[in-house]
Amino acid sequence: MLLDHFSMSSFSVALDTLITLNLVHSQPIYECKTYGLKDNKALSDISIELTTDGNIEDIETDKDSVLIICGGFRSALKPEPALNKKIAKAAQSSATIMGLWNGSFYIADSKIKIGESISIHQDNKAIMQERFPALHLSTSAFTEEGSLFTCSGPNTALDMMLHFIKGAYGADCSQAVAEVIGSDRIHKTDNKAANRFLRSDTHTPDCIKDAILLMESNIEDPLSIDELTKLVGISRRQIERLFKINVGVTPARYYMEYRLTRARQLIQQSNLSIFEVSVACGFVSAAHFSRTYHRFFGQPPTDTRRTFQEE
Known part of the structure; x- marks a missing residue:
């Protein structure tokens, strides 16, 4: 789920990790699709507009799905009832839910059970504290609460994704993905x-x-x-x-x-x-x-x- 002004770097890290997992695993695991809030498009933080596979109404989740909410520095933090419903439905179906950057805001706003803490970007800490005073907010690294994963920005997105892969598919898969990304994408x-x-x-x-x-x-x-x-x-x-x-x-x-x-x-x-x-x-x-x-x-x-x- 790409919010307007979503972080291109956070999105790229998450997508690259899942695609690489498909490559190193014995068989492909995930089909990756993108969605916009209202239209079949989303504007990134570097003003590049992506054509998405659908809009929010097209999202369907089950227990094997991973729903990733990708925000960014300039993403407007305001209630999105349609998105709240999709997040709540994903939680009911026992899907894995992830928040990148301030995607965590929408996870909190959906009123699903979160656990002890949630990660959020430093710049959004004040509004989160005011809007969700009962939440324990973390601005460092990432947090895992059952099937809910959140991270505060692009630098911790890879850590979070590799941690998820390690828990779901084992340390060998996680290490293989890390090695491919490290040798193939990084000079x-x-x-x-x-x-x-x-x-x-x-x-x-x-x-x-x-x-x-x-x-x-x-x-x-x-x-x-x-x-x-x-x-x-x-x-x-x-x-x-x-x-x-x-x-x-x-x-x-x-x-x-x-x-x-x-x-x-x-x-x-x-x-x-x-x-x-x-x-x-x-x-x-x-x-x-x-x-x-x-x-x-x-x-x-x-x-x-x-x-x-x-x-």
Whole structure:
């Protein structure tokens, strides 16, 4: 279920994981279909409109279904009665239900039994606390409550999907999917960066998790490290030290790697020009973006697009 302004990166991770599961399993398990709220289309957070397989009225679920509600940074959080009914019906049929980014809002609004906690993006925590005061909200990693899975953004979507596969189909399947995605979708140069992005460490200090979420939410107009420190309430020296301990790199390096990895995804998965990608990922010029991208990935962005299109 793709909400308007849904996160393309979260959607891509979830879809890629299930398709890869079909490839590594002895036989295909899932048929993947997309749905829009009202029309047979949905607009992503990077202004790419996808034609869907149907609209919300076409959704049918049973005990073997996985219903994924995919939101995004600019998805309007308001009651959607038709969606609430579909979520409630899915819960009654014992289907697996997942919330990506702020898809969790609609799961909570459907009034189904949730359990102890639910994950939500940091930017939506305030409205969730006001709307659902009885819920325990988590903004880090993902949560599992029986057949309900929620995560707060694209960086934890893969963790959540691999965890689901491990529980449903075993550790071997989960590991096989992780290896295929790691070797097939991720360039050797950005493998370490991806491992950092996908880390789900309960021991990481909340201030570092909050800083990372702020970075994720400010790609087109990046925050300075001084602005980050003020927002999370610690000194620059502290954030530098804690990032090195918990993430392995400085916050500036992490931020740059994240923006470059997002740029790589846009180059591979969208029709945006290299200039448009550079703007979307917060670079001052296309030339600066191309030089930085080349140093990090070992090839210019034009070569990345050409190689991906030829595969």
